Amino acid sequence: MALYSQTVDFLSDSLANPRSRLPLLAATGASFTLGLLIRSLFSPTEHREAVLLSPRASLLPSLSDAENRKLPLPKDALPGARDVLSPYGSVRVYEWGPEDGPKVLLVHGITTPCIALGGLAHALVDRGCRVMLFDLFGRGYSDCPADLPQDERLFSTQILLALSSSPLAWTGAESGKFCLVGYSLGGGIATAFASFFPQLLSSLVLLAPSGLVRDSQISFKSHLLYSRGLMPERLLSLMVARRLRAGPLVSPKPKSEKLNAADALTEELPSQSAAAVQILSREYPNINVPAAVAWQVNNHAGFVHAFMSSMRHGPILAQRQRNTWTRLGNYLTVKNSATTDGQPAHKVHILCGINDAIIIRDELVPDATAALGGNAVFKFYEAGHEFPSTKYEEVATYISEIL
Template identity: 30%
Template sequence: MVSNPFQCLTLSLLIIPPILITTYLLAAFPHPPEPIFLHKSLASLPPDAKSWSIYPENYYPGGAYVSLPFGRMRYWLLGPEKGKKVVLIHGLSIPAIIWRDVAPQLASRGYRVLVYDLYGRGYSDAPQTTYDANLYTIQLALLMQHLRWDKAIIAGVSMGGGIATAFTAQFPHLVDDKVMLLACAGLMEASDISRTAKFMSSPLVQTVTASAPVRKYLQRLILKNSTSKATPPSTSAPVPVPEKKSDPITEIVRLQSAHLTGYNAALSSSLREGPIRGQAAAFASEGFDGEKGRAVLIIHGTKDNTVNPRYAPIILTLLPPVTRARSKLITLEGAGHDLTISHAEEVTRAMLDFLEGKQ
């Protein structure tokens, strides 16, 4: 028991302030949440930007924008309005241009095809948030609601396959009886990602690369590579120099990286938190069962250096038994990761055979 008045005062001064501070912190009302900051898309670039000639807004017919809670996004609708509905989801770094040789062919066969740019790519805004499976699946669910689509066949390439998988698990009522997974991510391990990619995707490095000086340097570098030509040797007669053809797929990745402030952060977050990993439970989920078991088409190239081909048969074994019995794995000899570009004819034929029941 403390009897000394001085000791009582000292003890009170030691105890009362922490109690008051703790009470204030517990009772303090939080500030309202800040609105999500949106980085602009390719649509914000000037009309003379190279991206407009490689991948313009009207790259596909039937293009439109829609504003959703996480920003404005771009989509296109191809094929007859009454055709069976198919959604094509692109992957990590390349926007909807990756479907350039597949989407028109599906549409010409009577399918109503939806292609769109994921958040942070192409003509869709880049919200400053975590790019996890939920962000991507909600984007598609809200887009289908906007279009008043009750359900559709879902197809995805690379990370788009991981999104298709998570979407089927989370929103099975929006998925028709077929799912198509091409060079599908979803089961990758940390060891599959290079040290360089891990380093570049770190928050600290992303802060540096997002700075104005670094982006200006990248823009000048791309401009130099795009406009420079080899100088012929000095002779009396001019020597014609063949013009080097640029790869539009590679170019659009470089242009996004240099000009879109949210692009690299979207890729980095997708590598760290996105649906390229951790989707084993989604593959095995009841969402893939459907009423009678969905049918799943898996297409993978033997030379895929991004998503190891060994994951394709593992995906097949993870599917529920009824679904597995109705599913098919096709291995494309010599195909790499961008198989919708390099092996577009084989991929399109396999997809059409699957859709039309010609397995």
């Protein structure tokens, strides 16, 4: 009580003294401002909206056709665009190619929108395939459900939403089944989906897939960064957004180093020289992945949230996904045991870059072989993690040969 009385007396005297009033008010104002900042950073992040809208709703309505064409990701970057309404927000889907061709569904990675697989999709259509791509929640022109974790349940539901929106039958006895291709995070998503719905697929192709990344490969910094509660959410969001805006890596990360957040953010991005020769959109041949990702950071209200949630809950680490891979392996073992002589065995096709700094060949081959019960075949390219967006003709040739 004595200290309280002394403090009140001091404040009263100071406010009564014109000479001391200004410094006191300045100090009080600075302290108050600092207190508000600290409170805002350390208070829990809560999204008032259940769905964070994509640029489809927040930006495109105000743009002319000429302005749209100048965007790093125009709304008609790929053929057959449609927006599918759902309880989780709108989903952007692209579908084109011969209606009677083999069906291929492509699922992209954690950082890029589906335009990263545009070159591969075009190359598959050139080979007679019917292709479908969609932007994962919080990427490209798909909204982001902010009140749900981005895990295998949400992503599997999104795949079913995209399939059901097609004018063609992609599931069911008369559909002829489809080939599922997943890249990076999309590889983990595709594996999870295949483990629950294997009867829908004609084949499964994984491009540098997540899902079996060893926990020992993740740096302590990244564990700390993405463990909820150890760092203020708003501060973390600002850090992630800043890193995403930094663009692609100048040089690949040495394999001897453990993965950190920056690697996960940038390894899907090709080098500037590789990006310059990509043709991901034939309507807009100047489109490249780094520019599209930078545009997402600045214009998609849900992108940073989606990235962080995928890092925390998505099918990335082996400690969370090993049972998923084993479940699929057990299914294939039973399927192959019933295969008659002369019929090809059912295998998961895993394609990777030799110089991949995230999906390490010497770890992936034994881990995937064990988890899938030997039901896997591998192919490697002289490239890094970004190879599906730079070697799409070679990858398309491989996929078309197994269809």
